[in-house]
Amino acid sequence: MTPQASDLLAWYDRHRRALPWRALPGEHADPYRVWASEIMLQQTTIAAVKPYFERFMARFPTVAALAAAPSEDVMQAWAGLGYYSRARNLHACARAVVELHAGRFPDTEDGLRSLPGIGAYTAGAVAAIAFDRPAAAVDGNVERVVTRLFAMEDLLPGAKPLIREHVLALLPKARPGDFAQALMDLGATICTPRSPACALCPWREPCRARSQGTQETFPRKAAKKTGATRHGAAFVLQREDGAVLVRTRPPKGLLGGMAEVPTSEWRSDYEIEGAAQDAPVPMRWRKLPIPVRHVFTHFPLELAVFVGSAAATTRAPEGMRFTPLAKLRDEPFSSLMLKVLEMGLEALKPRPSAS
Numbered sequence: 001m002t003p004q005a006s007d008l009l010a011w012y013d014r015h016r017r018a019l020p021w022r023a024l025p026g027e028h029a030d031p032y033r034v035w036a037s038e039i040m041l042q043q044t045t046i047a048a049v050k051p052y053f054e055r056f057m058a059r060f061p062t063v064a065a066l067a068a069a070p071s072e073d074v075m076q077a078w079a080g081l082g083y084y085s086r087a088r089n090l091h092a093c094a095r096a097v098v099e100l101h102a103g104r105f106p107d108t109e110d111g112l113r114s115l116p117g118i119g120a121y122t123a124g125a126v127a128a129i130a131f132d133r134p135a136a137a138v139d140g141n142v143e144r145v146v147t148r149l150f151a152m153e154d155l156l157p158g159a160k161p162l163i164r165e166h167v168l169a170l171l172p173k174a175r176p177g178d179f180a181q182a183l184m185d186l187g188a189t190i191c192t193p194r195s196p197a198c199a200l201c202p203w204r205e206p207c208r209a210r211s212q213g214t215q216e217t218f219p220r221k222a223a224k225k226t227g228a229t230r231h232g233a234a235f236v237l238q239r240e241d242g243a244v245l246v247r248t249r250p251p252k253g254l255l256g257g258m259a260e261v262p263t264s265e266w267r268s269d270y271e272i273e274g275a276a277q278d279a280p281v282p283m284r285w286r287k288l289p290i291p292v293r294h295v296f297t298h299f300p301l302e303l304a305v306f307v308g309s310a311a312a313t314t315r316a317p318e319g320m321r322f323t324p325l326a327k328l329r330d331e332p333f334s335s336l337m338l339k340v341l342e343m344g345l346e347a348l349k350p351r352p353s354a355s
Ligand code: SF4
Pocket: 145, 148, 149, 190, 191, 192, 196, 197, 198, 201, 202, 203, 204, 205, 207, 208, 209, 210, 215
């Protein structure tokens, strides 16, 4: 028995999720909102993206507004979503749409792929959802549904081209945009990684993994290689007037263009005993007992947090600045830096004396 797109679309018509970037039934989707949401959703959950998306759209309501914004504003609006190269690409893409395409997104997969930061998945998703093109948009949810549907033994990521072929073969002539969204919704709400709700699935009859009782074992994945843990030191320096010493990371590379407190290099062989020589100013630094841990895509990081206080007249070393406490929220800190700051500033709070 072959899975039919019509069964999935009938299910979607009854159970589609209402999402802030999604058009209502019968309405045309706004390519700008579809594109921005797809970039935000990469590696992040819908629940985490929703509030960012609303704020982002209020601040940059059109692709032209985003293109015209200073990059610090864009990084600040993105802060906390992680994967900051996406924010830089998002901004570059908005500028390319305005400068090269008169403010209108190209309406084909190839045209979309020519823009900065748009890969195969995003091009397929935007082409299908915003322009109703017969395109495949294969994300993790879709991979799970398809590998289960066909009980695919091929290992990811090598299986991706085959999964794409399956999706293209399933695509209906009418409503390819709804089909793409239906497949995403099925993966997110019914065909979940643990305990999929097969009894409610419109494809339960043709699903091979369900008939074998092996649903949860798919998709098959090749073993992952993760890098060695890197170590480093972060320095939270607060003046008596509350201002905190911060700097901006170089525009390219990991967390490029984001704000941070001064840190050492992050290396797997970093020796914390010598951290004082990486401090932004020589003084008595207090090392906090618990480090901040964070996991990047390619390596885990462990940062020892050092705190120090300085007179209100202290000047920032070259390339750094003291940001008043009330303005700290306006700095585009990554979630890693927010963890460091939270821990550091808590430790620097004056304690009531025991007497
Ligand atoms: S029947 Fe179950 S395993 Fe198969 S696609 Fe539906 S939810 Fe997923």
